[in-house]
Amino acid sequence: MLSIGQLSQQTGVKVPTIRYYEEIGLMPSAGRTGGNQRRYDRIGLDRLGFIKHARDLGFSIDAIKSLIDLQDHPDRSCAEANVIARTQLADVSRKISRLRALEQELERITQGCSGDGISGDCYVLTSLSDHGLCETPH
Structure with missing residues (x-):
């Protein structure tokens, strides 16, 4: 499990941006510790890596949402x-x-x-x- 700071360090995405992505639904809601600190698992790390790569390629937030939706439904066509x-x-x-x-x-x-x-x-x-x-x- 990674803290938000560790997630930021591993991906190069700033902490406020990670919070924003979570707020708008691009990132799944993080688990919380007893002290209410966010904790991210491998799925969160992979998702943030996907988002970062897509943003680096210039995809809009809306396009990334659509791509994530497709990724979450592997039975749909990749067209x-x-x-x-x-x-x-x-x-x-x-x-x-x-x-x-x-x-x-x-x-x-x-x-x-x-x-x-x-x-x-x-x-x-x-x-x-x-x-x-x-x-x-x-």
Whole structure:
């Protein structure tokens, strides 16, 4: 049995976050000692590891709830899990695309600045002041 602090150390999830996950039903309610301290078993450790990995991959709390529900019902098809994962993949792909466009725009802006003018003639400051100078849609 692990205390909440030990669970936090083993998973890298902060104590307030563990409490929050328990409060919203992502984590099962912890057992309690006579002194009312939370105690987590292997199931709690595994569940928190699952949640942390899913969060690290960018899944929303709602998506994780759905995935946990699927995990808790092994008789159901994993097609739903695949749909949730594909939706997350599409979201990540959109974000990467947006970040690449931002990277290109920042590269263009920084290349337009020689660095030896005064701030009134600074291409970076001028570009940031006038969104119309952007080549990337915003």
